Amino acid sequence: MKLHFCGAAESVTGSCHLLRISPADAPTGGADVNILLDCGQFQGSASQDAQNYEPFPFDPAEVDFLILSHAHIDHCGRIPLLVKRGFSGRIFCTDATADLLPIMLRDSAHIHEMEAEWKSKKNERAGKPPVQPLYTMADAEAALPYVSPVLYGQLAEPVPGVKFVFNDAGHILGSAIIELFVGEGASEKKLVFTGDLGAAGRPLLNDPTTIKRADYVIMETTYGDRVHEGNEESLKSLADIIEKTKKRGGAVIIPSFAVGRTQELLYELDKYAQDTGRGLLEGLAVYVDSPMASAATEAFRENSQDFDEEAKRRMLAGDDPLDFPGLAFTKSTEESKALNLDPAPKIIISASGMCEAGRIRHHLKHHLWDPKASIVFVGYQAEGTLGRRLIEGAQTVKLFDEEIAVRAEICNLQGFSAHADRDGLLAWVRGFKAPPEALFLVHGEEASKRAFAATVEEATGIRPFVVERMVEVDLGEGPPAAPAGTPPAGSKVDPEDAEDLARRIGGVKDNLDDLLYAARMRIAEEADRAGRAGDAEGARAAEEKYAALKNVLVSLEKDTMQLARQLAEKDKDADKASVGE
Numbered sequence: 001m002k003l004h005f006c007g008a009a010e011s012v013t014g015s016c017h018l019l020r021i022s023p024a025d026a027p028t029g030g031a032d033v034n035i036l037l038d039c040g041q042f043q044g045s046a047s048q049d050a051q052n053y054e055p056f057p058f059d060p061a062e063v064d065f066l067i068l069s070h071a072h073i074d075h076c077g078r079i080p081l082l083v084k085r086g087f088s089g090r091i092f093c094t095d096a097t098a099d100l101l102p103i104m105l106r107d108s109a110h111i112h113e114m115e116a117e118w119k120s121k122k123n124e125r126a127g128k129p130p131v132q133p134l135y136t137m138a139d140a141e142a143a144l145p146y147v148s149p150v151l152y153g154q155l156a157e158p159v160p161g162v163k164f165v166f167n168d169a170g171h172i173l174g175s176a177i178i179e180l181f182v183g184e185g186a187s188e189k190k191l192v193f194t195g196d197l198g199a200a201g202r203p204l205l206n207d208p209t210t211i212k213r214a215d216y217v218i219m220e221t222t223y224g225d226r227v228h229e230g231n232e233e234s235l236k237s238l239a240d241i242i243e244k245t246k247k248r249g250g251a252v253i254i255p256s257f258a259v260g261r262t263q264e265l266l267y268e269l270d271k272y273a274q275d276t277g278r279g280l281l282e283g284l285a286v287y288v289d290s291p292m293a294s295a296a297t298e299a300f301r302e303n304s305q306d307f308d309e310e311a312k313r314r315m316l317a318g319d320d321p322l323d324f325p326g327l328a329f330t331k332s333t334e335e336s337k338a339l340n341l342d343p344a345p346k347i348i349i350s351a352s353g354m355c356e357a358g359r360i361r362h363h364l365k366h367h368l369w370d371p372k373a374s375i376v377f378v379g380y381q382a383e384g385t386l387g388r389r390l391i392e393g394a395q396t397v398k399l400f401d402e403e404i405a406v407r408a409e410i411c412n413l414q415g416f417s418a419h420a421d422r423d424g425l426l427a428w429v430r431g432f433k434a435p436p437e438a439l440f441l442v443h444g445e446e447a448s449k450r451a452f453a454a455t456v457e458e459a460t461g462i463r464p465f466v467v468e469r470m471v472e473v474d475l476g477e478g479p480p481a482a483p484a485g486t487p488p489a490g491s492k493v494d495p496e497d498a499e500d501l502a503r504r505i506g507g508v509k510d511n512l513d514d515l516l517y518a519a520r521m522r523i524a525e526e527a528d529r530a531g532r533a534g535d536a537e538g539a540r541a542a543e544e545k546y547a548a549l550k551n552v553l554v555s556l557e558k559d560t561m562q563l564a565r566q567l568a569e570k571d572k573d574a575d576k577a578s579v580g581e
């Protein structure tokens with residue numbers, strides 16, 4: 001089994017690793033199996049951008065399937081190119097990632113097309129040939145039919161002897177830690193790929209799953225050398241800024257990534273307001289001004305099965321955790337422009353997060369000069385971006401060919417990070433019950449990887465392998481087949497796992513109890529409303545809702561019976577075993 005690091009090796013972006021499995025490693029049917037883990041875009045400097053155009057260090061047509069950790073562009077951004085260059089296997093990802101992926105890839109294609117158009121015009125004036133986009137909208141669309149969603153915790157076996165499971169990584173909705181099993185029985189080997197790991201205690205999302213055993217681990221180290229402020233402190237600061245700006249009669253402008261950060265902010269703002277008696281958002285309109293953020297919010301709603309317990313509880317009590325009084329999603333550019341004509345105090349959340357493109361630039365133009373306004377940064381601002389210049393205290397900035405004075409209050413909140421910090425990463429490594437054979441550190445600047453390697457070695461005795469170049473490593477020839485007469489290896493299901501399964505069934509039962517209560521109230525209420533004369537539209541809406549509810553219920557009934565059948569089957573096996581003895 002060979003592992004080739006094809007990206008996120010020299011820097012943070014371009015996550016891409018190729019696993020080559022030979023028939024000696026698994027009963028694959030005689031041929032090599034090539035599995036790609038992520039296919040991300042390189043981002044940042046011009047030289048990193050140039051890497052995107054280079055050939056893949058493998059033949060895309062030879063890749064059997066792709067397992068995608070999550071929908072961030074540095075993990076999925078080169079998928080359209082992979083397909084364009086010959087890949088035709090399945091793209092496995094979680095349900096939520098499957099819903100977020102089209103939004104991300106279409107946006108990325110749009111940016112590539114715009115950039116190419118702009119550069120081509122420039123080249124034309126200089127008498128140079130036009131520039132081709134990295135990929136087009138049509139390329140992005142062509143990649144989407146290969147997507148094949150798998151739920152968290154479900155074991156999938158795309159080829160004989162190769163299985164995988166997605167575990168929640170708590171980084172963005174749908175993000176997964178991938179457990180990959182190669183081979184069978186005593187010679188089975190397990191590779192774990194973290195994708196990106198989230199911080200514990202994030203809003204809406206679960207904490208990253210602890211993995212107890214692995215032979216090989218590929219781990220991210222974005223913040224391997226840093227400890228960041230907690231979410232709670234940043235939220236408190238945000239609330240203070242909102243209060244202050246509201247008193248001044250100004251607008252709060254929040255540049256935010258459209259997917260993930262925006263939805264988490266909405267959830268947190270609402271929760272904070274509820275917990276503190278609604279005062280914070282009283283009389284304040286909150287606008288999400290980004291078509292991409294609106295689409296992503298819809299994808300979040302569709303995948304509420306992945307929310308954390310707290311958010312699920314609120315949903316079961318009948319509250320939409322991504323909606324609150326005063327919240328509006330703008331659609332047209334006209335609506336967006338109208339926001340800046342209305343002088344009432346408000347919050348505008350808009351993209352892009354680093355202020356390099358999108359509607360946020362219009363809002364900055366209209367508010368940066370205003371000493372009553374506040375601009376609040378809630379995410380990382382890369383070198384060379386407008387966001388970075390603002391947090392570094394620029395006195396004036398240029399927007400749409402106009403010099404704008406910076407008089408608004410600029411705040412930079414760092415506690416909303418989507419990545420685990422050094423302590424979070426170390427806590428995750430400590431989750432292993434036995435040290436893995438090899439721990440590979442990727443997805444970090446060199447200093448961060450080295451510092452984290454030292455931290456891990458000191459704390460656990462494990463000596464990680466710092467990946468610095470796009471190298472290929474041999475994961476061993478695979479252990480020899482077990483000689484005849486060797487007793488089979490013991491079960492890999494530990495009592496704690498069984499306990500966990502029982503706890504989750506209990507959780508489903510509790511949720512159903514809550515639902516039963518809500519359903520009794522709601523169905524009676526709606527039937528009553530629809531029954532009133534003259535409300536034909538209301539009656540139709542109630543009918544549609546009833547049909548949708550019934551569809552979900554029918555599949556729930558089927559799944560419940562499947563669960564019962566599986567448990568019964570296990571009993572049968574046990575009976576057989578005891579009869580045999």
Ligand SMILES: [Zn+2]
Pocket residue numbers: 070072075171196
């Ligand atoms: Zn990510």
Ligand SMILES: [Zn+2]
Pocket residue numbers: 012015072074075196443
């Ligand atoms: Zn990443």
